[in-house]
Amino acid sequence: MTITITAFEQSPDGGKGLARDTRVRWALEEVGQPYEVRLVSFRAMKEPAHLGLHPFGQIPTYEEGDLTLFETGSIIFHLAEHHPGLLPGDANARARAITWMFASLNTVEPPILELVTVKIVEGDKPWSKERLPLVLDRIRHRLNQLSARLGDADWLDGAFSAGDLMMVSVLLRLRPSGILDEFPSLAAYVARGEARPAYQRAFAAQLAINAQPPAG
Numbered sequence: 001m002t003i004t005i006t007a008f009e010q011s012p013d014g015g016k017g018l019a020r021d022t023r024v025r026w027a028l029e030e031v032g033q034p035y036e037v038r039l040v041s042f043r044a045m046k047e048p049a050h051l052g053l054h055p056f057g058q059i060p061t062y063e064e065g066d067l068t069l070f071e072t073g074s075i076i077f078h079l080a081e082h083h084p085g086l087l088p089g090d091a092n093a094r095a096r097a098i099t100w101m102f103a104s105l106n107t108v109e110p111p112i113l114e115l116v117t118v119k120i121v122e123g124d125k126p127w128s129k130e131r132l133p134l135v136l137d138r139i140r141h142r143l144n145q146l147s148a149r150l151g152d153a154d155w156l157d158g159a160f161s162a163g164d165l166m167m168v169s170v171l172l173r174l175r176p177s178g179i180l181d182e183f184p185s186l187a188a189y190v191a192r193g194e195a196r197p198a199y200q201r202a203f204a205a206q207l208a209i210n211a212q213p214p215a216g
């Protein structure tokens with residue numbers, strides 16, 4: 001059955017792979033599932049056809065036969081449940097990998113998203129300069145905890161899993177800020193994720209659509 005995902009017609013990041021279709025592409029590549037991509041404009045995302053797929057008018061969405069999903073956590077969990085490669089067979093190890101998926105989305109990603117909010121969405125507010133250090137502190141606190149848990153392991157819990165795919169994807173959003181470099185073990189962890197052939201294929205596929213044309 002054909003899998004179709006949606007992605008930005010032109011990602012605002014110009015091909016850095018930070019939009020959330022990249023993590024879904026990565027999961028699809030890890031489990032070896034071919035997929036098609038329907039590109040949507042910001043305007044089309046808020047129109048009834050897309051809202052029928054995604055109630056919040058966002059990308060990515062996932063269509064497979066009569067199944068439609070939104071939310072990257074749900075999409076990647078679905079892929080991991082139905083194809084080998086992203087979740088361990090042992091029941092307890094599987095539950096721990098799923099825990100890391102939730103931890104990425106519920107505990108690590110929120111303060112990282114606050115950085116985007118304070119710098120971009122609220123960047124023109126008089127209080128945003130005062131708020132920035134608080135947001136940075138919260139991120140550093142989480143990264144300290146995460147790097148303590150990772151220690152010198154390659155992945156969060158044994159073999160690479162959907163938990164690592166999600167955590168690396170979440171951490172990548174920090175790359176433009178430089179904060180990741182303050183945590184060498186996490187920077188190396190992210191680099192290990194990026195070095196995976198499946199990530200490379202996913203990154204190249206989004207870059208082919210989003211690369212900025214050369215200036216001039």
Ligand code: GTB
Pocket residue numbers: 011012013014018019020021045057058059060070071072073
């Ligand atoms: N919780 C949802 C999920 O995980 O699927 C969040 C989905 C989401 O935030 N989608 C964003 C979107 O559709 C794109 S990824 N935004 C349009 C809108 O809400 O109107 C977020 C994103 C956007 C841009 C960059 N960038 O330019 O670097 C990075 C990430």
